[in-house]
Amino acid sequence: MAGWNASLPSHCASGSLSDVRIKVVPSTAVLPGRAPVLRVPQKKRCPTAAAQSRDRDVHAGAASTSRGIEWDKTEAGTPLEELPEPEGNFSLPFLGETAEFQANHWEWAHKRVKKFGPVFKSNIFGEDVIVVTDFIGLQKVFGGDHKLTQWMTAPSLEALCGEEMMGASKQKESHMKQRRQQGAAFTPDAMDAYLPRVVETCEEYFKDWSAQESINLVPAMQALAFDFAEGLVVGLGIKGEEKALLLKKWTEFSSNTFTFVLDLPGTPFNKARRARDFILDAIRERVAAKKAEFEAGTVKKDTLLSFFASAKVEDGEALNVHDLSMNVLLFMFAGSDTSRESHKVLLGILPDLPPTIINKYDTASSRAQRRNLGDSRYCKLEKLREEQAGIVARHGTGFSRTAMAEMRYADAVAREVLRIWGPAEFLFRTVKEDFELHGKRIKKGAVILASLMYAKACDPRVSAGDHADSALPRHMDIGRLHDSFKPERWLDDSNKLDTSALATFGMGVHFCLGYPLYMMEAKVLLAMVARDYDVINVTGSPTDWGISPSKGSPASDVFLRFKPRQHV
Numbered sequence: 019m020a021g022w023n024a025s026l027p028s029h030c031a032s033g034s035l036s037d038v039r040i041k042v043v044p045s046t047a048v049l050p051g052r053a054p055v056l057r058v059p060q061k062k063r064c065p066t067a068a069a070q071s072r073d074r075d076v077h078a079g080a081a082s083t084s085r086g087i088e089w090d091k092t093e094a095g096t097p098l099e100e101l102p103e104p105e106g107n108f109s110l111p112f113l114g115e116t117a118e119f120q121a122n123h124w125e126w127a128h129k130r131v132k133k134f135g136p137v138f139k140s141n142i143f144g145e146d147v148i149v150v151t152d153f154i155g156l157q158k159v160f161g162g163d164h165k166l167t168q169w170m171t172a173p174s175l176e177a178l179c180g181e182e183m184m185g186a187s188k189q190k191e192s193h194m195k196q197r198r199q200q201g202a203a204f205t206p207d208a209m210d211a212y213l214p215r216v217v218e219t220c221e222e223y224f225k226d227w228s229a230q231e232s233i234n235l236v237p238a239m240q241a242l243a244f245d246f247a248e249g250l251v252v253g254l255g256i257k258g259e260e261k262a263l264l265l266k267k268w269t270e271f272s273s274n275t276f277t278f279v280l281d282l283p284g285t286p287f288n289k290a291r292r293a294r295d296f297i298l299d300a301i302r303e304r305v306a307a308k309k310a311e312f313e314a315g316t317v318k319k320d321t322l323l324s325f326f327a328s329a330k331v332e333d334g335e336a337l338n339v340h341d342l343s344m345n346v347l348l349f350m351f352a353g354s355d356t357s358r359e360s361h362k363v364l365l366g367i368l369p370d371l372p373p374t375i376i377n378k379y380d381t382a383s384s385r386a387q388r389r390n391l392g393d394s395r396y397c398k399l400e401k402l403r404e405e406q407a408g409i410v411a412r413h414g415t416g417f418s419r420t421a422m423a424e425m426r427y428a429d430a431v432a433r434e435v436l437r438i439w440g441p442a443e444f445l446f447r448t449v450k451e452d453f454e455l456h457g458k459r460i461k462k463g464a465v466i467l468a469s470l471m472y473a474k475a476c477d478p479r480v481s482a483g484d485h486a487d488s489a490l491p492r493h494m495d496i497g498r499l500h501d502s503f504k505p506e507r508w509l510d511d512s513n514k515l516d517t518s519a520l521a522t523f524g525m526g527v528h529f530c531l532g533y534p535l536y537m538m539e540a541k542v543l544l545a546m547v548a549r550d551y552d553v554i555n556v557t558g559s560p561t562d563w564g565i566s567p568s569k570g571s572p573a574s575d576v577f578l579r580f581k582p583r584q585h586v
């Protein structure tokens with residue numbers, strides 16, 4: 019869901035922050051293998067130990083996420099009241115720095131980090147915010163969730179998705195309970211149950227795409243992500259006009275969720291509210307049927323809804339049809355826009371993958387052959403193909419938990435795409451208690467804008483200093499895949515890269531529940547391309563991905579051709 023998290027939609031540009039606050043939803047349950055874990059230290063340490071640990075953290079960067087952080091309120095033993103507040107400017111009255119921030123998030127942050135350090139003040143969307151730009155800050159902010167900080171979202175999203183449900187994310191007890199319940203839909207067994215549908219959906223789309231001369235990337239990914247979300251969350255099984263109408267209503271809903279809460283005919287909020295009601299009507303019967311199936315003991319657990327219906331009852335509290343419907347709405351919202359944005363880049367960059375990933379095929383003669391062919395637009399997927407060839411030889415062409423687990427290179431490709439161009443650029447929190455960050459006092463009541471994107475840009479595990487002179491460092495530059503795109507870094511344990519390095523799925527207790535589901539979709543997509551297709555960019559010009567993931571990316575239409583090839 020593009021709105022759960024990070025990047026603000028452009029139509030929110032001029033509102034006040036209280037009208038556009040980012041979203042996010044519920045849940046703790048079963049997190050994927052190397053999800054970032056934030057541990058609370060047992061006791062406060064002396065200033066020297068704290069300083070040494072800080073140095074270690076600076077050098078280890080986000081790697082420290084995986085072994086826990088120190089989020090005592092004061093780091094150096096100085097009383098909080100004596101610490102200075104972060105520096106920064108508010109720029110123009112009312113407008114603050116919104117325009118500069120929106121024009122280019124990288125440059126805006128980079129200039130200020132150089133001047134004020136990694137935590138600074140700004141004014142965005144009419145509100146004073148404290149901007150946090152490095153992993154140490156992210157660890158403190160997200161590690162402090164429910165204690166130092168509190169999750170926040172836009173009032174409009176809260177109104178549309180149910181205040182009781184959204185409000186649960188703000189309080190520790192209700193959030194943890196919600197997360198336990200919802201987490202039942204994201205266990206490895208649940209993932210097994212979703213896999214056939216993911217495979218079937220991908221097969222249908224590839225069949226359709228390969229029958230066409232070319233597909234327009236953005237609308238194609240919109241349809242695919244909606245099908246994934248609808249099919250996996252609720253499983254209506256609708257086709258044709260009925261599905262097209264639901265997608266239309268879904269688009270009306272999701273593109274108008276961050277707005278002023280003004281329910282008058284013609285307002286964006288009104289459009290979103292009406293679309294929401296249409297969707298709830300469309301799913302209500304299905305939801306009621308699933309609940310009845312569960313009560314009769316005949317439920318087949320193959321969608322998130324079926325797990326929610328079961329888990330809630332197993333937890334001692336049966337969810338009624340309305341609550342289940344709101345869960346469905348929320349999870350479709352959480353999963354569809356974010357996945358759409360990510361799949362778009364995942365498939366969109368394939369024709370431009372650099373030969374550096376080719377491995378043993380990247381010989382002098384193959385390079386010469388490519389030069390002779392003179393067609394640099396042909397997708398260079400050899401290393402992925404090689405991995406798939408091995409998996410098919412060992413497990414056959416079907417997809418199983420074991421086969422998926424062996425797709426390590428596909429996993430690394432998906433991660434590397436998200437690291438460079440993850441859809442969640444930033445998240446918001448409110449401050450519950452004063453605390454110290456980088457020697458500054460962060461005061462209760464402040465609003466924090468945590469820049470996931472900038473933190474990734476200066477991640478010392480990846481950056482190796484190439485961030486010093488340029489706002490957009492080479493390792494994050496999607497326009498220079500030869501320099502930036504290195505899936506191999508995820509396979510080398512000495513890099514200490516864990517899921518925190520993606521940042522785009524958040525961190526700590528609100529870490530994205532849908533992460534394993536997204537990765538499953540991404541790996542099946544990559545596996546099918548690698549096995550069966552050449553991907554050719556037929557746009558006529560190289561893809562311009564734009565300034566940042568949330569800024570109308572790609573900048574113009576991209577047309578891809580999926581050309582069937584010989585089986586590996």
Ligand code: HEM
Nearest residue numbers: 023042043044045352353356360522523524528530531532
């Ligand atoms: C590439 C795809 C995705 C991205 C980039 C993404 C990003 C995020 C981020 C950044 C957060 C944390 C927000 C915060 O801490 O304020 C989050 C939370 C969440 N995401 Fe995702 N998400 C993706 C896919 C999904 C999918 C497919 C689902 C489910 C179908 C999902 C469900 C959730 C839920 C339920 C939460 C709330 C967890 C909590 O608050 O405890 N996400 N997501």
